[in-house]
Amino acid sequence: MLKFNEEEFTSQLSSAVALRPEIEALVAQLGDGVKNVYFLGAGGSYAEMMPYALLLQTKSTLPGTAAIAQEFVLAPDTAFGEGSLAVFVSATGSTPDVNTAIEWAKAQGATTVGFTGEAESPFATSLDHVFLSSAHSYDIQLLLLVTGLLNARGEFADYERFADQLALMPTLMVDVAKKADSKASVFANKHKDVEYLFVVGSGNVWGYAYLYSMCVLEECQWLHTTRVHAAEFFHGSLELIEKDTTTLLFYGEDETRPLMDRVRNFVDLYSDDVTVFDTADYALEGFDSAYRALVSPLVIGTAASRLSAHLELVRNHRLDVRRYYRVVEY
Template identity: 55%
Template sequence: MLETTILGFDEATFRTQTASAVALRPQIEEVVDRLQEQGFANLFLIGAGGTYAAMWPYEHLARRGSTLPVRSVIAAELIESGDATLGSDSVAIFTSVSGTTDDSLRAIEYCKARGVTTIGFTGYPESPIAQAVDIPLVSEPKTWPFDTQLLLFMTKLLSERGEFEGYEKFADELAGLPDILVRVAEQAEPVASAFAEAHADADYHFLVGGGNLWGFTYLYSMCILEEMQWLRTTRVHSAEFFHGSLELLEPDTSVIVFQGEDETRALTDRVERFVKRVSNDVTVFDTKDYELEGISPEFRGLLAPLVLDTVMGRVSKHLERVRDHSLDLRRYYRVVEY
């Protein structure tokens, strides 16, 4: 498929950015080996807004199979509330597309004052965050999301601890991500266009996801539909769906279901069955619909956030088109003082 047939998709840049994330593998492995040699007690995944939500899959991954304490933390809350387990034997990871996120910068200072080893993923080597952390790991500018880097870091770390099987195979397969994700974008394009056309006038969406897709569900609801399109949303974890917010459902409610391939799939299946009994407007975005050539079956579930980010990136561009509302338009975020 020609690049110009995918709305607002710069394939060359997308490939370069994705490849640059994969290319960090040797540096990430070196960092993990060094940390393991030195020893550390716990790992903090610290972010703000979307970068906080995007950390959840990797806390989830560690919680499923590791005894290492791994915690996702909101940067601003950490500074105000503290954490009794954060100290000189802790490691903290930060991500920032611009390398300028104020809350993250303040959290880096907070961590370093307590002797924490800080690691930062960003696309700008001269950015404040890259300069502030102990270990900057830099990809191409504006590379998003950070799932590839975090997957490499976390699976390598768990592998070294004897808590993840097949790391070398998995990391080798990630080299195919530029091609894999371009094909995902191509396949998703007509689906995205159709969804946007059908929902050009919808002003409210109900989003559901679980497992390692709960973070993406939260992120897409808050950072895209609300922040970038000024649409009202409700976001609910599939395991918590039957405890409150379901009472908001009406026959014409747009329900967006994010379905992955981990062990929580059955929880989201249960939600899908129910919402289709109530609403006539249910859209399921399922990572299982995408081939992911070259990725072994046992690893597919790990890529769910990355796959859906690519799919929903297409949806976002088409919503921008049909609603004539730029994804870059803001009223308050980084516009006014707060």
């Protein structure tokens, strides 16, 4: 497949799975001292953690919040401080907004924990607890942390079986990437000259829809996009749908699928250019169906990564090219 090193990909996800003993040790160390959890990030790192705040909000009495780090530092929740667990992720370890928030969170008395692959970065060296892996996504690590916290509170009795099954993810995500590749190629070739498109998601894949629109289509491909939550689609966005409006729907498998169905029914009626990436289309052989919704963010991210590779090729626009981001002062 185009720009896909199966051995490297599998190794990266396996390095995330291998963090399980360390993460479980942290959860045991924290005990019942955590009064709330805040997932603080910027851009993609904020979006990638949205599903895990939602997981706490819907499955636990432990308060969980995802917030934009820079804004949170200026206008924090009054509940943040001693007893708060502040969670961060960073691919480069050098994002100023995130690193400033780490230092600020520590000054407020919060415990800071983060995931990265850059051991010597300012991000890694400033955290109270840092977990290192070569994985380019943080879904497995965040799932282990959050479901571990739930388990410690008696709110997820299936933790051991679920955590065991996460060991299947490296191989299963290879299968997802291979199956998604042809659809990704078709979409990229058809839309290489598109000027504007919608990206829609809901529930625990809404964060990835947000991320993909902002951090890939806009930042890496300079495409004009509208990202909209399925529940909000009918409060303005529907008026922009025409026969030739390109719409990209990201489906997960949690309780919010009916929201996506409603959007799909509408856009199928009024547009001739609708593409669906649905986590339910991937078999995940051997993985317990009861846990499929939990891994939907990882599945949709893996599928969409194939779309990125093909867009880069057909648009002749490398994913690492920027005009302004980290290029000019702002």
